[in-house]
Amino acid sequence: MDFLFGRKYFRRRYNMKTFFSFLPILALSLGITLLSCQKNNPPDKPNTPSGPNSGYANTLYSFSSSAQDPNGDSVAIRFSWGDGDTSDWSSFRPSGSTISLSHSWSDTGTYLITAQAKDKKGAKSEWSSGFAIQIRRNQSPNTPSSPSGPTSGIINISYTFTAYATDPDSDSVSIRFDWGDGDTSEWSSYLPSGSAVALSHSWSSPGTYYVKAQAKDVAGATSGWSEEHGIRIIATTYPYTIALTWAKDPRDLDAHIWTPEIQGEEYHIYFANQGSLNNVPYCSLDVDDITSYGPEHIILSQTFPGTYTYAVHHFSGDSTITTSRAKVEVYHLGNLVQSFEVPRVPSGYRWWWHVFNLDGATGTITPLNQIDSLPPRPWLGEKEKNR
Ligand SMILES: [Ca+2]
Ligand SMILES: [Ca+2]
Known part of the structure; x- marks a missing residue:
């Protein structure tokens, strides 16, 4: 009775017409089910790694790559370094981000670096195309030239x-x-x-x-x-230290000083007659520097009454004295008391710069500061010793 009733009921409720009327609803539900269970796609093959194409052993170099995930998942990247070593996975970053990792190689050779991506669901991409780095042996720099500078x-x-x-x-x-x-x-x-x-x-x-x-x-x-x-570094605690400095050209400027009469004789101290600090004339040129550009110093260890005259001569080399940027500084007992800069005027054939007179008794410095074709005082000829 029940069975018969059931068949009758079934026939009546689920005839073909009813089935077709439900079909669009069934199809829609199936579509939704398929969409929510869609198969995850792995990230696309990462870009060829980029970085330096040569380097040295045992030095870290950084390489970058990126990968897109078709589902928009976050991706992590790892690199195979071509030396049997593969990096750990990077942290996850948004799809398409540039990801960098560093590596060093212990041997020389050429290594092919490839990258692989994985998405947050663990699906791995193919390995990228390779990027080659050549690891060379570093050669030490050559020994530098001897330093150039003042003497x-x-x-x-x-x-x-x-x-x-x-x-x-x-x-x-x-x-x-x-x-x-x-x-x-x-x-x-x-x-x-x-x-x-x-x-x-x-x-x-x-x-x-x-x-x-x-x-x-x-x-x-x-x-x-x-x-x-x-x-050679000198102290400036002498009664007078007169420093001459200049720029690179001309290569050879010379400091000259004429003394007052000392024990009956005048002296002209310069490169050919360098004087002495411990004996007459108690005045000395510290160095004759013809290969580099100064400075040159004249030291007075004692002064005598009368006039000392200081001048600079452009002896040789290109350029002119007035473009030499020559500078004279006078130190008295360690203190800078006066400085002079060469006048920037056309020099013509004038190769002398008369700088100053010093009164040996009072210490008064009288600037001369003029460019001249002749020295400020005469060359002393045969009276000059040690020439
Ligand atoms: Ca994915
Ligand atoms: Ca090197």
Whole structure:
């Protein structure tokens, strides 16, 4: 009874007409079900890694890649470094982000770097195309040139020294100076191979110091130390120290001083007659520097009544005395008391700069400051000793 009723009921409720009327609803439900359970797609193949195409062993280099995920999932990337080593997965970043990781190689050779991506659901991409890096053995920079700079100076005044270094691999180089007084400079900033590096230093006590330079390349390899450049540093505690400095050209300016009569004789102190601090005329030129650009110092260890006349002569080299940027500084018992700059006027054939007169009894300095074709006082001929 129940069974019969059931069949009858079924026939009546689920005839074909009813079934077709439900079909669009069934199809829609199936579509929604399929959409929500859609298969996850892995990220696309990452871009070919980018980074340096050459480098040195045991140095870290950074490489980047990115990958899109078709579902817009976050992605992580890892790199295969071509030396049997594969990086850990990076952290997850939004689809398409640039992701960078670093690696160093311990041996020389050419290595192919590839990248792989995975999405948040763990689906992995194919490996990317390879990017080649050549790992070379770094060669140390060449030993720098001997520093160039002044060969004499005054205590507590800064002097600039220049050195050059080249690197066989054309790496950028940094230079440092050993100042010869126990002090070594910081490393300079990195400059292209072969650039001049200039650093300054002052010395606090008199003496002769030997300055040398060392180079370092970007990979950290250091050169040997250069040949030394000597600088004689003098104290300024003498009654008078007269410092002459100038720019690079002309290469040879000379300091000259004429003394008053000392024990019956006048003296002309210059490169050919350098005088003495301990004997007559108690006046000395510290150095005759014809290869670099000063400074030259004239020291008076005692003064005598009468007039000292100081002048500068352009002896040889290009350029002119009036474009030399020559400067004369007068120190009295350690203190700078007066300084002179060469007048910037057309020099013509005038190669002398008359700078000042000094009264040996009173210490009065009278500026002359004129450019002339003749020296301020006559050459003393055979009276000059030690020529
Ligand atoms: Ca995905
Ligand atoms: Ca190198």
